[in-house]
Amino acid sequence: MLVSQGIGLAMLGLGYAVALAHGSLGLHAVPGLVALAGAGLLANRSVRWQQSLGHALFILLALSLALHWVPGFQGAKVIDKAVFSDGALPFSMHLNLDKPLIGFWLLLACPWVLGIGGKRPAAGLALTLATIIAVCLGGAWLLGIVAWAPKWPEQTWIWALNNLLLVSLTEELLFRGYIQGGLERLLHHRTLALLLASGIFGIAHLGAGWQWVLLATLAGLGYGLAYRQGGLYAAVLCHFALNLSHFVGFTYPLLKP
Structure with missing residues (x-):
């Protein structure tokens, strides 16, 4: 593992530990986090079928994270049904903790x-x-x-x-x-x-x-x-x-x- 990858992993672990302590991350998210870690280990193995399995698992997890299907993540709503201009649809926004895991995984793995x-x-x-x-x-x-x-x-x-x-x-x-x-x-x-x-x-x-x-x-x-x-x-x-x-x-x- 590169030094930059190790620093990134440490920061990720610390950040999500804080989120867990503040209730933004529930214990239900642990299986998803473990699965991501497993996918990363497999993707970096030297055996081709293990690499393929790791990437296939990541793709499934990435889709689930992007669609907010993985339980345990509670994104804070920071914009609630705001109408920014005449004729616009209302807009709401959450600070989601699940989707960014896709990016962290890619940077590390x-x-x-x-x-x-x-x-x-x-x-x-x-x-x-x-x-x-x-x-x-x-x-x-x-x-x-x-x-x-x-x-x-x-x-x-x-x-x-x-x-x-x-x-x-x-x-x-x-x-x-x-x-x-x-x-x-x-x-x-x-x-x-x-x-x-x-x-x-x-x-x-x-x-x-x-x-x-x-x-x-x-x-x-x-x-x-x-x-x-x-x-x-x-x-x-x-x-x-x-x-x-x-x-x-x-x-x-x-x-x-």
């Missing part, structure tokens, strides 16, 4: 998800980011699901911290670092890995409607290109910048039907 990237000039990444924002938010506006609604509500800072650390970082670790990066390692085909990861990212937004599947797929292509240009941090930057632009500049989360 699969450090290669960080990616190296092509180290292209900052101008190239800026162009990628500008294109993502124009295509995705412009597309959402044309589809009639958002409208121009500039704002900076009092909840912006807690929303931004949650979206950066618990949403954008976790999702980019999973979809770009693990899925796209893993497919590149497996298939040795960068374009196919990019397309497949972007499609899976789009399907993950199916619950919000076909419009968000389309827009998320396009966003995933942009994030994937950013990942190839500058590694995980570039992908996280693009993801967060798009989400923040949506939040402060347009109807959030959506216009009422």
Whole structure:
């Protein structure tokens, strides 16, 4: 185990021990945590079938954590049915403790998800980011699901911290670092890995409607290109910048039907 991985594991254990002491984490979560630890040990074994079993177990656990199916996690509600602009649907937000475990697992078990990237000039990444924002938010506006609604509500800072650390970082670790990066390692085909990861990212937004599947797929292509240009941090930057632009500049989360 790398020193950085050991430090990360110690911090994770301390943080969740505090959460347990304050009632945000129940004993019901222990089996899930143990299963994640077991998946990590298997994924780092030298025997191929044990590695495959570890990754398969992680994928099942990641899906369960993302959908909040694993018991024992009590996320604090910090935004409750707020309406940020005229015609917007009410928005609520919890600080969830389950979904971030996906990112912690990937950092500890699969450090290669960080990616190296092509180290292209900052101008190239800026162009990628500008294109993502124009295509995705412009597309959402044309589809009639958002409208121009500039704002900076009092909840912006807690929303931004949650979206950066618990949403954008976790999702980019999973979809770009693990899925796209893993497919590149497996298939040795960068374009196919990019397309497949972007499609899976789009399907993950199916619950919000076909419009968000389309827009998320396009966003995933942009994030994937950013990942190839500058590694995980570039992908996280693009993801967060798009989400923040949506939040402060347009109807959030959506216009009422």
